[in-house]
Amino acid sequence: MEKVGNKSILVICGPGNNGGDGLVCARHLKVLGYKPVIYYPVRTEKQLYNSLTTQCTNMAVPFLQMLPELSTVECTFALIVDAVFGFSSFKPPVTEAFVARIDLMKKATVPVVSIDLPSGWHVDNGEPEERSGLLPEMLISLMCPKRGALDFRGIYHYLGGRFVPAALEEKFEMNLPEYPGTDCCVLISCDCEDEEHQKEH
Numbered sequence: 001m002e003k004v005g006n007k008s009i010l011v012i013c014g015p016g017n018n019g020g021d022g023l024v025c026a027r028h029l030k031v032l033g034y035k036p037v038i039y040y041p042v043r044t045e046k047q048l049y050n051s052l053t054t055q056c057t058n059m060a061v062p063f064l065q066m067l068p069e070l071s072t073v074e075c076t077f078a079l080i081v082d083a084v085f086g087f088s089s090f091k092p093p094v095t096e097a098f099v100a101r102i103d104l105m106k107k108a109t110v111p112v113v114s115i116d117l118p119s120g121w122h123v124d125n126g127e128p129e130e131r132s133g134l135l136p137e138m139l140i141s142l143m144c145p146k147r148g149a150l151d152f153r154g155i156y157h158y159l160g161g162r163f164v165p166a167a168l169e170e171k172f173e174m175n176l177p178e179y180p181g182t183d184c185c186v187l188i189s190c191d192c193e194d195e196e197h198q199k200e201h
């Protein structure tokens, strides 16, 4: 995150709960002093999403009306948060209306952080066939890593959501890692040779 500097962070939200997580992420980024900008074109008329949207608006987080061009993304944003699709009710392949968003994230040289699962991946089978999927630099799995996340080939893999009851963890043999101290996330793998860099993250 130290590389973000004064640049903005593009948060691309999908129509379901993964998109809702993106709105929460944008709000937290703003609280932490970053400059999130949200693209959330397909909205679900449910109270929860309306409230999340209102919270962002009240905190002066801007919403884009159009998906920015690749060239704009490259010079304006330091990071993209992929909150288009996660796991539960997403069924690949991605329909036409969402292809441009995922293509933009695939083409951008700006690093991508995916929430829960890279958008377009299958919860169990992972990246689409022929390794043609979105390849984020960072993946933040929620609750527990999904089987599909085994295809993750980025650098940082975090687990977030320190809220799983012990009985549930035991029942499903989740074998979750220890969270350090009072942290709500834990780094579960880092394909980074620089030890100092690993410690910083």
Ligand SMILES: NC(=O)C1=CN([C@@H]2O[C@H](COP(=O)(O)OP(=O)(O)OC[C@H]3O[C@@H](n4cnc5c(N)ncnc54)[C@H](OP(=O)(O)O)[C@@H]3O)[C@@H](O)[C@H]2O)[C@@H](O)CC1
Pocket: 014, 015, 016, 017, 018, 019, 021, 084, 085, 086, 087, 088, 089, 090, 091, 092, 093, 094, 095, 098, 115, 116, 117, 142, 143
């Ligand atoms: N459950 C939990 O315990 C927790 C869940 N959490 C979060 O929720 C996420 C899962 O949310 P989710 O179930 O809403 O699914 P998500 O990926 O947002 O997509 C649904 C939307 O996609 C649409 N859609 C479907 N297929 C499509 C296609 N091929 N092409 C295009 N569209 C398609 C579908 O449309 P529909 O089928 O309803 O018409 C619907 O609008 C999970 O990953 C995590 O981030 C966490 O907060 C922690 C606890």
